[in-house]
Amino acid sequence: MVKSILSLAAAALSVLPSLTLAAPAPWGPPKGHGPTHFPVVDKWLENHCPGKYNHTIPCNDKTAKIRKDFDSMAPLERKAYTDAVNCLMTKPSQLDQTLYPAATNRFMDYAVVHVNKTKVVHLDGFFLTWHRYFLFLYETDLEEQCGYTGSFPYWNWPATADNLHGSAVFDGSEYSMSGDGLYTDDSPVVLSPTLSLPHGTGGGCVTTGPFANMNQTMANIPVSIIIQGLPLPPTAFDYAPSCLTRDLNSYAAQTWCNYDALYAALEAPDIANFSTQINGVIGGGSLGLHSGAHFTMGAPASSLFVSPQDPIWYPLHTFLDNLYTSWQIRHPDQATALYGTETAVNLPPSANVTLETVEPDWGYFQMDPVAVGELTSTMAGPFCYKYDVAL
Ligand SMILES: [Cu+2]
Secondary structure (H helix, E strand, C coil): CCCHHHCCHHHHHHHCCECCCCCCCCCCCCCCCCCCCCHHHHHHHHHHCCCCCCCCCCCCCCCCEEEEEHHHCCHHHHHHHHHHHHHHCCCCCCCCCCCCCCCCCHHHHHHHHHHHHHHHHCCCCCHHHHHHHHHHHHHHHHHHHHCCCCCCEECCHHHHCCCCCCCCCCCCCCCCCCCCEEECCCCCEEEECCEEECCCCCEEEECCCCCCCCEECCCCCCCHHHHCCCCCCCCCCCCCCEECECCCCHHHHHHHCCHHHHHHHHCCCCHHHHHHHHHCEECCCECCHHHHHHHHHCCCCCCCCCHHHCCCHHHHHHHHHHHHHHHHHHCHHHCCCCCCECCHHHCCCCCECCCCCECCCECECCCCCCEHHHHCCCCCCCCCEEECCCC
């Protein structure tokens, strides 16, 4: 099967301006980092929504929840997390089944909401903050619907890039996020006329670990919809069940999700450069870190639209949020900087997103208006969390 339709990178590759990558940053951990919360955000919140976030327990370094590297969690902690995800899949959908037949349970409701919003929350100025809040809503749901009390984990892309199959995330044990798909003798993964990836080691059904034999319910939606500014196909939410598939791809992981790429992004001088490094660089044929992580997984996780059907989507994006948070900590004077307009690849043309711009909603999970400025710090507004390690 030609997988060009799965390409979220192709969109970025064909529309973003050409950029020259800065020389890779020296390999290694940062020499200390700044505070995890930002006075500039606190001041903005005071001015724009006074009293809205008066938590009973003030948020500080001692009270913040800690998100952890999946690999560093004890096996039983990892199992508690995947048990909670499986629990969410047993909860009934709250969406209108005549409009969204693919929404077979509450876990799939999140995937459906993501598809509904894909065109306005990617490759634009909402991307980082909208996804930050989407993750938070899901994390809160695991706690409230399924009694989860552990840490929200992230999948550390560069730490696992050289040993995907042996990593705690993908080793396929009952303490993992499930392993690779069964091997299928498939063609290379074609992203664009000038960029294709070698086939990974799977391609078929996931048969190991906590999500073995799980079903996905939505068919792929071509990324060309974004590039051409077209509406979602009328069949987008049709019930189209098949097994959950994966195709672990070490080439994608090692090429785009390595430490050099990570530190180059962390040292990006401004948010525009940071956004380009995570979403891809034209000319150099680079997917960028975030798209590279998606293509490390194969379909459906490589899809810009339907990727949240694979439970790995959440730890994948939690690491992206750690990357964004760490970039903010390294550039505190730019903590509230934004880049992009209100529409993916600015189609149709729209205004630049500002701190005052109201985010697209998160379906029934959050319908109230929330401004971008409310979501810029993980230690303010609705949030109070940080990461075990600032990158
Ligand atoms: Cu997304």
